[in-house]
Amino acid sequence: MKINIVSAGGKAVRLRLPNALALNDLTVGLLAKALKKRGVSIRRKTLVKIKRDIKRYTRSHKDWKWLEVTSASGDTVTMQF
């Protein structure tokens, strides 16, 4: 998983986390618990399906940008898997 935060001035923070660490059964379980605490009762089965779909997409679309946020001043945040 790559999260890139680039300021308009060119300063950048690049976070890199292996997908196997970001997307696994443990993180799915932790996420399900965290969501439950916040009142979102999403089933573990659904999260497992989402995890599988993310992995499938990541394999076929290597540079797929899942999220791209650009501020008016030129700061950008992108998220890729």
Add this chain to the structure above:
Amino acid sequence: MKKTLGKRIAELRKEKGLKQDALAEKLSVSPQAVSKWENDLTCPDISLLPLLAETLDVTVDQLLTGNDPTPIVQISSPEQKKDIKDMVLRIVCESYKGDKANINLPLSIAEALLTSEGCSLKLNGAFCGNDIDLKEILNLVHHGVVGNLMEAEDQKGDTVRIFVE
């Protein structure tokens, strides 16, 4: 900050999973030429633009200007309908101040979130997208409707566009 032509070529090439050599071969140019385009040292020859755009699956206008495509709405027949696993839900939110957010979500994931009990996928915040019912949009897709499904703009100038490809 607008991207340069070279950056757009590099980005589109990577999205397609092509190496510089492969793109060069398709266009019958040298890999060095592609490298120079991507580093904004030179520009592709004008006669190459249609083929370059076609190879990168964009229009010449998109390639040159970087403008987002605004696909028209299409209704596919059951035979032409793509598998939901191969479809993408794109949500583009732009504020009148110039902030922009693009969310590119495989439709299968959006569907899993929307159909899960007690779970909702909503566009919250000071956007005009607060009342958009994404479940209805998903229903349209199931009926074979794809393309630019929704465009909303509020008085301030914030916009939300939703398209399915």
